[in-house]
Amino acid sequence: xNNLNHDLIKDKVLAKIExxxxxxxxxxxxxxxxxxxxxxxxxxxxxxxxxxxxxxFSLRQTGVLFIPAFGFRGIGAFLLSLPWILIxxxxxxxxxxxxxxxxxxxxxxxxLLYSILGILFFVIIGSILISITHFHQGLYRSVREGRxxxxxxxxxxxxxxxxxxxxRGEIILINDNGFRIVKPPDDDExxxxxxxxxxxxxxxxxxxGDTVVVFGEKDDSTIEAIGVxxxxxxxxxxxxxxxxxxxxxxxxR
Amino acid sequence: xxxxxxxxxxxxxxxxxxxxxxLLVERYEQKLLRYAKKFxxxxxxxxxxxxEVFIKSYINIQSFxxxxxxxxxxxxxxxxxxxxxxxKKGKEPVPFWDPDTLFPHPVAAEITDREVIEKDLKKILDSxxxxxxxxxxxxxxxxxxxxxxxxxxxxxxxIPVATVGVRLHRARLVLRKIYNQIYE
Numbered sequence: 001x002n003n004l005n006h007d008l009i010k011d012k013v014l015a016k017i018e019x020x021x022x023x024x025x026x027x028x029x030x031x032x033x034x035x036x037x038x039x040x041x042x043x044x045x046x047x048x049x050x051x052x053x054x055x056x057f058s059l060r061q062t063g064v065l066f067i068p069a070f071g072f073r074g075i076g077a078f079l080l081s082l083p084w085i086l087i088x089x090x091x092x093x094x095x096x097x098x099x100x101x102x103x104x105x106x107x108x109x110x111x112l113l114y115s116i117l118g119i120l121f122f123v124i125i126g127s128i129l130i131s132i133t134h135f136h137q138g139l140y141r142s143v144r145e146g147r148x149x150x151x152x153x154x155x156x157x158x159x160x161x162x163x164x165x166x167x168r169g170e171i172i173l174i175n176d177n178g179f180r181i182v183k184p185p186d187d188d189e190x191x192x193x194x195x196x197x198x199x200x201x202x203x204x205x206x207x208x209g210d211t212v213v214v215f216g217e218k219d220d221s222t223i224e225a226i227g228v229x230x231x232x233x234x235x236x237x238x239x240x241x242x243x244x245x246x247x248x249x250x251x252x253r
Numbered sequence: 254x255x256x257x258x259x260x261x262x263x264x265x266x267x268x269x270x271x272x273x274x275x276l277l278v279e280r281y282e283q284k285l286l287r288y289a290k291k292f293x294x295x296x297x298x299x300x301x302x303x304x305e306v307f308i309k310s311y312i313n314i315q316s317f318x319x320x321x322x323x324x325x326x327x328x329x330x331x332x333x334x335x336x337x338x339x340x341k342k343g344k345e346p347v348p349f350w351d352p353d354t355l356f357p358h359p360v361a362a363e364i365t366d367r368e369v370i371e372k373d374l375k376k377i378l379d380s381x382x383x384x385x386x387x388x389x390x391x392x393x394x395x396x397x398x399x400x401x402x403x404x405x406x407x408x409x410x411x412i413p414v415a416t417v418g419v420r421l422h423r424a425r426l427v428l429r430k431i432y433n434q435i436y437e
Contacts, residue, residue: 010279012304014272014275014278017311022311023312024271024311102411105408108412109407111355111358112354112355112356
């Protein structure tokens, strides 16, 4: 009975092949499929790096990246100010990339955790490389100068975003109560009031020309600082250069 | 005369010798029928499914890399066909994702005394296999009936080798429990 069964299978299969009902797909079909799959993988990987590096750039540009240093309130404000849309996109791209690479032996033979860690490592390295090339700074500048309309919505929504509790700017004047900063995107000026309650996790040796992140609620053009920290990065060159002579600020006793 | 390997026959088919495909069907139809019948309990159309597996493998044979082994490639097509049949019938759930594939597990040593325990276990398998979940049933069938190693099972199911070990270990435990419940 078994032999009869399988002879029947063989006959039916060969009959279908001979009649042309079952036809062999040409090799180019599979080559094209592989090329498309690889292209899709590369495109998703590039999109993922773009979104991840834009997230990092936006966090730096708005100053949000630096506020967890101001304690629990800083961490709370950090979580609330994260660009969640970009993060959701990044997660979606990670899932899609995972699905795309899962067909390859190197990916499915290892636990999912390893390939996810591999993707994260790839994203981190990619984002570092992007930040070295100043890719986002270039696009951001072209948006500010009105040269790039295509990238405008992205950078307007994320990197030029106005935040209530966090301001990143350059010190242009030191006074008795604190200092004055100028900040993008419109070169607005704010007087920052520093008190004994202000958290200064990296000291209070501020000078004109320093880039600082100020954490505190803004009231018109005044900010009562909950925390201030110097950021070791210069603001883009569009800002006022400030007075030539550098002044130092010391917290009043 | 030295018998041609599966890969050599597959290459001949790729080069246009369609009749050679009959040799591959001859070599694998019994094995695939056994795989289908053990894995797909309560499905009456095992022959039709196996026939479909061969048709699909012929259609896609140009995608087969002749530097690799033919058998896992064919079984992978069979696995997909059988899983689709299970989904279509809707008799049992087929999870989209298995959490066992997420974390690394220590790879359990492959059982080397397969022959010694085979008789005993196959008897249990024959009577209880249908009571196991699909994700446990399939690696058992591939390991004990198709006599594949962990690596090959992993390639057929596209899961990590460590997950194959975990599934086989859990499957044996569940199997013994079911067997004890029924016969003791």
